[in-house]
Amino acid sequence: MTRYGETFPAWRAAAGDHWHAYTRHAFVEGLRDGSLPRAAFLDYLVQDYIFLIHFSRAWALAVTKADTVDEMRLAAGTVNALINDEMALHIRICAEAGISEDALSEAEEKTQNIAYTRYVLDAGHSGDFLDLLAALAPCVLGYGEIGARLSHEATSDTYADWIATYAGEDYQQVCHDVGGLIDSAIARRLGPAAQDSPRWAHLSARFTTATRLEVGFWDMGFEG
Numbered sequence: 001m002t003r004y005g006e007t008f009p010a011w012r013a014a015a016g017d018h019w020h021a022y023t024r025h026a027f028v029e030g031l032r033d034g035s036l037p038r039a040a041f042l043d044y045l046v047q048d049y050i051f052l053i054h055f056s057r058a059w060a061l062a063v064t065k066a067d068t069v070d071e072m073r074l075a076a077g078t079v080n081a082l083i084n085d086e087m088a089l090h091i092r093i094c095a096e097a098g099i100s101e102d103a104l105s106e107a108e109e110k111t112q113n114i115a116y117t118r119y120v121l122d123a124g125h126s127g128d129f130l131d132l133l134a135a136l137a138p139c140v141l142g143y144g145e146i147g148a149r150l151s152h153e154a155t156s157d158t159y160a161d162w163i164a165t166y167a168g169e170d171y172q173q174v175c176h177d178v179g180g181l182i183d184s185a186i187a188r189r190l191g192p193a194a195q196d197s198p199r200w201a202h203l204s205a206r207f208t209t210a211t212r213l214e215v216g217f218w219d220m221g222f223e224g
């Protein structure tokens with residue numbers, strides 16, 4: 001399993017079965033073996049386009065919640081990667097299927113999508129930089145882990161374009177940078193014995209909640 005720093009493996013372990021339910025979801029396995037119906041994939045991509053808009057807003061909030069210029073730089077880099085790289089995948093695949101960018105912007109946002117993105121934004125608004133990072137982490141790092149695994153385990157090239165985006169060097173670099181950012185942000189605010197800090201359990205619980213919301217997002221993908 002991919003590490004992406006020291007904090008992530010600890011939070012991932014604390015999320016227990018929820019992490020497995022997220023990263024080994026039937027939707028993910030359908031991407032792996034190509035059995036996922038195209039209509040479900042496109043439905044998911046349309047929702048994910050909207051997701052990425054709000055997710056970019058949450059990373060932009062991280063820029064304003066940061067304490068150092070290094071933290072700002074990394075958060076701003078992630079905003080850039082989301083808006084200018086990752087969303088391009090959605091626009092490209094949807095365009096190939098006859099769904100225009102205008103149609104993407106006008107699509108109705110589903111409730112599981114609203115629940116997830118607004119939970120993350122609220123973590124940032126009501127909490128500090130660490131609360132926000134804990135809520136953001138499962139998304140970035142989970143897709144990194146899924147992409148890296150599927151690049152080795154895929155048995156079909158039906159969804160090769162999607163897999164290559166998350167397994168690719170650019171996205172994997174974002175995951176390593178974000179993993180490092182979480183480690184240094186924690187060390188800076190909670191000190192070397194972060195796991196003994198009273199905040200640790202709370203941050204870890206936020207990570208688990210966001211992981212559960214990822215499971216709901218895949219479930220939603222099947223409903224469409």
Ligand SMILES: Cc1ncc(CO)c(N)n1
Binds near residue numbers: 143
């Ligand atoms: C729901 C969801 N989680 C994570 C990612 C990765 O950025 C994504 N595109 N969508």
